[in-house]
Amino acid sequence: MSISVAEALKPFKKPFYIVLVFLLAFILGAWANYNFRSDRTPEQPINFSHRIHASDNGIPCMYCHSYADRTPSAGVPSVAKCMGCHKSIATDTPGIAKLTAYWVEQQPIPWIKVYDVPDFVVFTHKRHIKAGLECQTCHGPVETMERITRVSSLRMPWCVNCHTEREVEHGRDCWTCHK
């Protein structure tokens, strides 16, 4: 006696298979989108490499993101800060040429935001740095990245898990983040 899947599926009509194929294709399409067209690693106006800066040259995070331990936002470095070094360093590369063009025009660089929490969440970098977290805990091994990529979901379960594990005082109180 042979066991046939076809036998078991016999009562189903063809339209069922069409819907099944549609659903499988839907999942495949969504997966493809998620993996190959993700917004976790957007293309930035300048091909800035954290690897070169943080790893090869050993610049500490807080040198550029200087507000991280003082204010809610870590602060993206001003164009002037970039130019502080790049007036003389690597001036012949295409990326720095772009940077110099922004500086000459006195225009800000429109970086695309990679880590973004919704407006109804009050997040502050200062608190997290003061609590002794490493930047990498949330942002991943940034110093190895050519192009910055998002490694955390930044969704509420992710936040609450960490608050619970670390037994943060009032860490599960609604008003800690939603006020």
Next chain:
Amino acid sequence: MSKVNRRDFLKFIGAGGAGSIAGFLYGESTKKTVEYLVPQVVPPEDYSPGIATWYNTVCNQCSAGCGIMVRTREGRAKKIEGNPAHPINEGRLCPRGQAGLNNLYNPDRVRTPLKRTGERGSGEFEAVSWDQALGEVTGILYALKDQQNSERVRLLTGPTTGHLNQLYATFMAAYGSPHYQQYVFDDLAALREASKRVFGDGAIQYFDLENADYVLSFGADYLANWLSPVHYSLAYGNLRQGGPKRGTCVQIEPRMSLSGASADQWFPARPGTEILVALAIANAIVENHYNGSDRAAWRTALRNYRPKDVAAATGLAEIQLIGLAKRMASAENPVAISGGPAITGDNGVATSLAVLALNYLAGSFGRGVTLKNAPEFGTGERPLASFADMLVLRDAMSGGDVDALLISETNPVYTMPQSSRFADALAQTPTIIALSSFIDDTSAMADFILPTDSYLEAWGDDVPEFGTRASIASIQQPVVERLYDTKSSGHIMLELARRIGGELTVALPNANMEEYIRNAWRQSYKDDNNFDQFWRDLLEAGVSGRRVSRDDLNPIPASASAALRREIEASAAVDSTEHAFYLQPYLTTYGDGSAANLPWIQELPDPLTSVVYNSWVELNPQTAEELGIREGDVLALRTEHGSLEAPAFVYPGIRPDVVAMPIGQGHKHYGRYADNRGANPLDLLGTDTDEASGALVWAAVGVEVTKTGRRVRVVKLDGVTRTLGRQILHPPEGSGHGSESGHG
């Protein structure tokens, strides 16, 4: 599964293709819109991103002069709160003060100097540079001065105190023109005139509601728009709950205002007869309670106002008048105040005097009613123009006596009735130069509009006239960089002075307003050595001065009572004209209409009717029933001077013979939020004035009411204004009030 034939195969291909595309698009749809992380080009030195900086400055939304704290982040103003250290408002703020941000960020602000291209009043302008605009204005002013025609130039401003007032006066004096005036529609001219006659000084007294236990208000809506609303709201709170004994408030007015709704008793006297009520109460106090040495003289002065003689005319019962007198006389700290409709009729000054007499007889002089100390900051008298003065200006303009009119932050085309034909006179003036943040009904007539800063972008100061006993001054400092290519009014005058040259440069040598204000304060600051420290402290605190106790005040001169009695004897009692319907335009959140372009104010429900966004006509349910009017029926109001249409709102807190309408809507030019919205009740008025003060008569005016037959829906928050037995309001036990009444 049966065999897959060609047709099925194609179906599977189709389903697979459609599914994968749908899946892919689903993936796309879950993505957030791209947000940017835009750095500064050069890092800021005075703030850190994400950290708020608060600046203390002063509110300019009305003349009260409340201290405000503005929260700024990344160089942008985000929120305005009251300054807790400011003696006027002690940290509180009214809706108009909060809506100051709408003034700063208003999309209708004038962003560059404008020169008229179209017809006068069409509102068509072209943008020009500051250099060109100031150059052309200077050319006109210089030529007039050169031809000895200085006095043919006039300056008309809105409410201005402090050193800007001094600057305007200095400019006009050095230019050689005596014509600098301020026109403030809702200024309490009757109180000033009464004060001048009794105390010899046009400064309005301080009415101490805070420490009173009995307040008798004749039409003064002190919680919403009388002198200093935030200050008096605080005082009201203290009166009610600040001490061991709860104070009592009584309101006498034909239409229930916010203060009327908050009072313990509300008496709707017939419009125009508030003076009789005051004098009858005074009479009863003299007859039954007063025992001063001048009792005989007062009895003679008030002999014609026995409660039983005047009760019928006022609409109040004799027993009520006598009862009010008894309560007033037996209170420890009574205060009587007057304002609103009671003092804007043709007997406004006489009513204010009668209310002062009431204070005197109840022993409130020097206690509930005190004189203020002379200001430490000598910024000069405010040249306030009465409505009669404005008619003189109109005649001068239409008679060809004015060659150039500089007009700043005031809108007489809106606040003067159309019957005054002020706009026509403006049209005949050769040059009109408006210093304004907006194209409003008046500046639309201008040849040049020089755009001014919002008060949150400019330097200045303010010496509040009302609201405290003490003399204080507040500093106004920019809390944000200016958003557009604008200058402050003061800066424009300094710039004009520099360009015209001669005496003007000598009188006004400062390059900008910051320098001017700083120098002016340095002169009034006695201790030169520490001025820099003083200035830093001042900018931090926002205010200089302190509250003083009653004992530190100037005493009320003994001659005041005799002067008051003479005035009472001389004043004619009452306007005897009776009308079928009285029109009562009333002040509300829009002030004199200047707040109508603030969207937050437009969307703020009226505190008593809950109506938003539009004009409405209030009338009593009884009247509405007689005339067959329901809420939303469009009514036509007509007087001999004009007519308008507005929907009816049935309001129980109003006399059956009064129709009331809020002032503030009905602008022709005032930006997208105010244009062509509602109607302006002031256009129904004639140009009658209270002869004693020259103020416009806008209370107790007759009006005809007719139905147009059309209906609209009145936009309001309340579904129904009664509780309908739903037990929403729980009356205190034993109070005996039914649950059927009550608003909201």
